[in-house]
Amino acid sequence: MAKERSSRQAVGTIETDGFPPVLAAADAMLKAGNVTLVYYGLAERAEFIIAVRGTxxxxxxxxxxxVIAGEATKRGTIISHYIIPNPPENVDSIMPIHYTEASRDFWV
Incomplete structure (x- = not known):
């Protein structure tokens, strides 16, 4: 059975230099808050980005x-992080920050 998700959602992203901090950040994010990982990507120069959704x-x-977990890794750094409360539908539908079928079992 699919979970219903709240209509008032935020999106939060963290960009890192290197894989260890993005892995540490993703792990900490999912353990710290009732959020769903909706995006993971590799940018240029070994920069990674993750996005989560939730209240x-x-x-x-x-x-x-x-951010705390990513900064605590021995290799790599946090480059940036950002939160958008209640992104507009146009942003949500065009950018890779929306819930997908792959994340359905984890929707919050």
Whole structure:
């Protein structure tokens, strides 16, 4: 059975230099807040980005924990992080930050 998700969602992203901090950040984010990982990508020069969705408070909590965990890794760094409360439908439908069938079992 598919879970229903709240209509008031936020998106939070963390960009890292190197794989260890993105892995640490993703792990901490999912453990710290009731969020769903909706995007993982590799940019140029070994930069990685992850995005999570959930309520505004859950995303804020998750991103904060992800930044701390990513900064604690011995190799790589956090480049940037950002939270958008309630992104507009146009942003949500065009950019790779929306819920997908692959994440359905994890929707919050």
């Amino acid at each position: 505004v408070s859950a995303v804020e909590q998750a991103v904060a924990a992800g």
